[in-house]
Amino acid sequence: MSTTGRDWGDEAPERFYVITRGHPQPAGRAALDLVTLIVARAEPTPSMPPEHAAILRLCGSPLSVAEISAYLRLPVSAVTLLLADLVAEERVEARASVPAALLPDRALLEAVMHGLQRL
Amino acid sequence: MDFSGSDTELGPADEDLLPDSAAAAVKVVIVGGFGVGKTTLVGSVSEIRPLTTEETMTQAGAEVDDLAGIERKSETTVAMDFGRISISDELVLYLFGTPGQERFWFLWNGLFEGALGAVVLVDTRRLEISFDVIGRLEDRGVPFVVAANAFPDSPACPDEELRLALDLPPEVPIVACDARVRESGRDVLLALMHYLYDLAGPPPAR
Numbered sequence: 091m092s093t094t095g096r097d098w099g100d101e102a103p104e105r106f107y108v109i110t111r112g113h114p115q116p117a118g119r120a121a122l123d124l125v126t127l128i129v130a131r132a133e134p135t136p137s138m139p140p141e142h143a144a145i146l147r148l149c150g151s152p153l154s155v156a157e158i159s160a161y162l163r164l165p166v167s168a169v170t171l172l173l174a175d176l177v178a179e180e181r182v183e184a185r186a187s188v189p190a191a192l193l194p195d196r197a198l199l200e201a202v203m204h205g206l207q208r209l
Numbered sequence: 210m211d212f213s214g215s216d217t218e219l220g221p222a223d224e225d226l227l228p229d230s231a232a233a234a235v236k237v238v239i240v241g242g243f244g245v246g247k248t249t250l251v252g253s254v255s256e257i258r259p260l261t262t263e264e265t266m267t268q269a270g271a272e273v274d275d276l277a278g279i280e281r282k283s284e285t286t287v288a289m290d291f292g293r294i295s296i297s298d299e300l301v302l303y304l305f306g307t308p309g310q311e312r313f314w315f316l317w318n319g320l321f322e323g324a325l326g327a328v329v330l331v332d333t334r335r336l337e338i339s340f341d342v343i344g345r346l347e348d349r350g351v352p353f354v355v356a357a358n359a360f361p362d363s364p365a366c367p368d369e370e371l372r373l374a375l376d377l378p379p380e381v382p383i384v385a386c387d388a389r390v391r392e393s394g395r396d397v398l399l400a401l402m403h404y405l406y407d408l409a410g411p412p413p414a415r
Contacts, residue, residue, distance in 0.1 A: 123319045124262075125234035125303045127227070151226040154234055154303060156291055160260035161220050167264060187234050187323050196409045198300075202235065202325070203402045205296030209254065209395045 121177075122170045123187040127152040132181040141172050142181070149182060225257045227301060234301040237401065238320060240308075240346075241330035242338035246358040246388035247306035248290045250330060254394040255292025255304065263288045289320075304398075326401050327353040330388065333366040336374050343375060354382040354404055356397045380404075 129152050134143035144162055153161075159169045176182040241247050252259045265286050287307070294302045305320065321327070327346055331339045339355075346353050357363075357371060366374075368383045377383070384400045387393045 123323055124305070125236045125301075125323075127231055127234055127301070129229070148220050151221075151229060152231040153221065153227070154293075154301075156262050156289075156303065156305070157221070157260060157293075159262040160291075165264050166262055185232055185234075187236070196406060198235070199325075199402050199406045199409065201300055202296055202302060203399060203406070205294065205300070205302070206395050206399050206402065209294065209391065 121186065122155055122173055122184060124156045124166060125154045125187045127154055127185040128158060128173060129153075129183045129185065130181070131183050132179075139172075142176060145169075145172060145176060146181060152185065221257070227295065228298050230298045231295075231301055232299045234303055236303040236305060236324050237398065238324050238327045238351075239304055239306045239330055240327055240342050241306075241358075242332065242335060242342075243308060245330050245332045245335075245338075247308075247330055250328075250356075250358070250386075250388035250394050250397070251290055251292040251304050251306045253389055253391045254294060254398065256295060257293050259290045259292045259306075261288050261290050302398075321349060321351050324351065326405050327351050328397055328401055329353050329355045331355060331357050331371075331375070332360060333357050333363050333371065334360070336371075339375060343377070352401075352405055352408055354384060354397070354401045356384050356386045356388075356400075358386055358388045 128145070128149045130146045130149040132146060134146040138146075141162070141164070145158060148158055148161055155166060155169055155173065158164075158173075159166045162169065164172075173182065173184070177184050239247050239250055248259060263286055265284060289305050289307045291303055291305045294304070296302050307320065329339060329342055329346070343353075343355075355371070355375065355377065357366065371377075371383055372379070372381075382400050382404050384397055386397045
């Protein structure tokens with residue numbers, strides 16, 4: 091396995107993300123958290139289901155699963171299923187939340203504290 | 210689609226867009242009883258107007274009807290308000306406010322999974338509604354701080370009294386706050402981060 095592009099050093103845990111695209115396991119509930127960031131990687135087309143098109147229009151910039159649910163007024167479970175299809179079709183990129191196994195992580199907490207202090 | 214004449218949002222306003230460099234997000238859950246100020250707290254620190262998301266949950270009833278031999282199921286819609294704080298160009302923090310008296314929120318897929326920790330927001334006039342929440346967080350090993358929201362007619366309640374009343378372990382931080390004030394809300398979150406930082410263990414030896 092190539093290690094290219096996997097230089098995630100301890101100093102920058104906020105750079106941790108996972109591209110769920112292409113994973114063999116179901117990219118459904120397990121992979122998509124409330125705060126997984128979704129970014130469109132395709133244009134909506136007239137032939138796709140309207141909900142899929144709506145998600146693609148929304149996600150021109152990164153948007154969390156929770157925000158997509160709120161804007162589309164759909165339950166999170168429904169949005170997750172729609173997103174699983176879009177991820178499988180490589181129409182969206184899913185930038186996963188920081189994995190729980192890494193928590194608590196001092197560098198991550200420092201980054202959050204630093205950000206909060208600027209509020 | 211006809212959404213005219215409502216405050217329905219079709220998407221984020223331009224100023225609410227995250228940069229494309231946003232690569233990962235973390236979350237903090239704010240739990241507390243009805244009317245304790247969760248949404249106020251979320252709103253005071255959030256960079257976006259708080260949004261609401263809903264989930265419908267089906268739970269097997271606790272009681273089984275012996276005569277019919279059927280387990281009763283109940284369906285509930287649980288709503289959560291949430292807000293967002295950009296920590297850096299790459300990292301985003303989401304805050305989810307969820308009702309504490311709900312026995313359903315632990316069923317919410319992924320709400321606590323991967324959460325950094327929780328803030329238990331309490332009203333010192335009505336502490337009893339916080340007992341259940343605190344017990345459940347402890348059971349699940351979710352680290353939390355307690356924030357006492359200052360209401361105008363709240364009685365003065367020294368931290369140690371509050372600790373005793375809530376049966377809190379000595380290490381759990383208690384902070385007073387005014388959920389309406391951004392800096393105060395921020396300080397609650399900072400208290401949680403400092404606590405988590407301490408829990409993460411001593412700094413690496415030099």
